[in-house]
Amino acid sequence: MAIRERLSGNEAISYAIKQVNPDVMPAFPITPSTEIPQYVANYIANGEMDTEFIPVESEHSSMSATIGAQAAGARSLTATSSCGLALMWEELYVAASNRLPLALCLVNRALSGPININCDHSDSMGARDTGFIQIYAENNQEVYDNFVQAYRIAEHKDVMLPIMICQDGFITSHAVENIELLEDDKVKNFVGEYNPENYLLNADQPMAMGPYAVSNYYMETKMAQNTAMNNAKQVILDIGKEFGEMSGREYGFFEEYRLEDADYAMVMIGSAAGATKDAIDKLREQGMKVGLLKLRVFRPFPDEEIANALKNCKVVAIMDRSECFRGKGGPLGAEIKAALYDYAKDVKAFNLVYGLGGRDFTVEEAERIYNDLAAYDKDGTAFEEYRYVGLRG
């Protein structure tokens, strides 16, 4: 039987970490992820888990130490946010290219400047090309469930890539809400032991880790990483299904909310999906056919699957919670429009940016967007190709 609890997102992922009980966790504090190493350190101090906790002097060091531990053969993880992720930058590529299936608990927060502690996705979106798998959550339940699945995906022999488990800073990380937890033994059985094929501390099989790659070899390494990322798609689906059989909560690449017959749809990532679902229910009562595609997995990018889910929509609003300064839209908009070009050319898509630096996203905002999409479709009311919503009046 599931355990009825109430936890914040940071408490929820820390509880999952305790249940998984990985081998090593180096960490350096940064708002709003600080509570994660704090809670884990408490669990260790109380004897509830035996992970080796390493307090380090920076995020560059926390990722370096996580890489070192994972390379040695230990199941490892760290946690960070925002500028902490930025300081890990070069190490993120090292983790991925060395095919180390470590976990990074990211609590999404805006990057400076101006300095801001609140949520947007500019930190993880900036790291989208590092070679990490990226999985996002709408609420505390999903971030808990995603972490329980993380090592199964990352450590799969066809994948062997690091994984980033993302949640929205403060909105999810610091909001206490109801949650259903799994029993310890269920989680332990699901995750299983880590038995790496190759690792540095294996004296019987000496190996080099992270050597220089001349031009004759470098490109094949990248090709292999890309193959692994493609392989991750099937593994993510398989693990999501197996998790569903255990917990009653199955996961795929995305959640479709009343999307099947929708004329107007939004695509978004993270906590704002909840307000959008409430707006959808209200507008459906008024007879509007509206729906949502809430993207869970951004790396690997399920382009064909997204396009297929959207192909019967008339107009789509792609919601970006980060800016990439190409002048025409954000990263999610660019990738989904590319997918539509390949698989569903007839769908008209606009790109909107919202929620930067913690700007609130409300049910009313979602209703306005759907109404604007309908007005464009029915009356030809102008809709900017790239629009900021929720700006100061």
Place this chain on the structure above:
Amino acid sequence: MKNTVEIRWHGRGGQGAKSAALMLADAAFMTGKYVQGFPEYGPERMGAPITAYNRISDTQIRVHSNIYNPDYVVVVDETLLESVDVTKGLNPDGAIVINTTKSVEEVKPFLKEYTGGVYTIDARRISEEALGKYFPNSPMLAAIVAISKVMTKEEFFREMESSYRHKFAKKPEVIDGNLKALHMAYEEVE
């Protein structure tokens, strides 16, 4: 139609408004409800105005935005009345409760002709009498439960006693004082 009660807390950093919102979420959770308790973070520092929120519902809560049209407002520090629009968006069928020594008539000029329920409570006197120290959050918590009736009196005191016994397991001497503060506040506004 509306089965979610929304509450907005106004306090100053360090007074425990966020903790009170989390305690309310905890108690409501224990009575079987779906709950949210969350702070709105600005540049946090002792003494700066802060806002915290509660949603309490019989069904799952999906919205994660701040609360703009609360049913109830709790003002933990009366000096905020001069600088914060505390009744902004407040449901006229709801109520506001303010920690002050002033009477309802004396605070009304600060409430922009709000037509709903207005309650005042002297949380400092209650806290100092019950606890010997000024912690306004316990009396304010009891006051908002008494006014909003998000749970019964019996449920509230049962859950708070259990919560204090857990929270103050190493400081049992403060449990009775906190419970006394809750009872005094509850009965004063009831």
